[in-house]
């Protein structure tokens with residue numbers, strides 16, 4: 001490993017990182033930097049390159065362009081040919097399938113990384129029990145992994161990943177083999193554990209709720225690139241593109257057209273937003289979040305819509321509706337009562353809650369809106 005001259009000192013950073021298989025580009029020009037004690041989620045649909053990026057950080061793959069640096073040390077650089085294998089990167093890894101050895105006890109599994117580092121038996125035992133205690137499994141040291149539940153096995157895998165106190169832990173969809181209820185419990189548990197142990201972590205997932213619950217920063221990936229890298233709050237408040245908003249299920253994207261001093265939804269006669277101050281022109285895309293939409297009678301000002309479906313969620317219903325003036329555009333809204341599929345309703349959209357995707361000249365117009 002060499003000392004970097006131009007990479008920032010952070011727990012992990014990537015600069016211009018790319019991976020090609022022959023002519024096929026799998027990852028293109030990834031830049032990121034993660035500070036110590038922070039968790040970065042790599043979030044995106046299947047095939048977008050999350051695991052590939054994680055494997056490049058782990059040293060399981062070699063980049064075709066760019067560099068990776070861990071704790072200020074260059075561990076891979078396609079330009080200079082520097083490449084440190086995984087065992088020289090001081091990492092812990094937790095995989096989807098736990099990857100526990102069935103022939104070893106829980107304690108044997110957890111102590112394995114220490115054995116590989118040549119640490120003596122007494123210290124190994126002490127550190128193994130400490131790691132098991134941290135994940136609440138001290139009493140299970142002598143059991144076989146097969147005697148444990150899926151959630152417990154995953155905690156053994158976490159204990160094994162932290163036992164050598166690595167500088168960085170890599171999680172690859174660690175909860176996806178668990179059933180939904182257990183997964184939901186484990187996300188909170190894992191978030192607590194990461195915070196309590198002050199881990200620096202990269203966490204691959206395709207589940208937006210998991211990423212937004214666990215991570216300090218989320219890289220939303222698409223097609224081998226990072227579409228947006230931001231904190232969960234920033235992502236929710238300011239998704240950069242309709243694709244990011246859609247993946248995070250933040251609401252519906254609506255195309256609006258500037259006409260006669262108002263923003264209209266398509267050809268509709270209903271103004272979504274009126275802007276008295278800026279005579280802008282053109283077209284824009286806006287995000288209409290769940291909490292911007294409400295049902296309001298069927299007055300002339302209401303936006304007519306048809307209920308497509310309704311699902312019970314927590315303490316109310318979540319209805320999916322289609323705007324009459326924009327066939328194909330689906331919006332979602334919370335509703336105390338269950339709306340019937342096929343029902344015709346009128347909607348009011350709160351202009352202050354609408355988010356404008358960066359469309360250059362439009363900015364965020366001063367909003368006035370037709371409500372009911």
Ligand SMILES: Nc1ncnc2c1ncn2[C@@H]1O[C@H](COP(=O)(O)OP(=O)(O)OP(=O)(O)O)[C@@H](O)[C@H]1O
Pocket residue numbers: 021026044045046047048049050051052053206
């Ligand atoms: N050895 C390989 N040769 C060619 N293409 C590959 C190879 N390994 C992965 N790919 C392709 O690279 C792309 C990214 O794969 P990757 O596993 O990183 O995606 P992912 O976002 O982690 O997806 P998933 O959530 O399904 O695991 C995919 O299109 C995949 O088919």
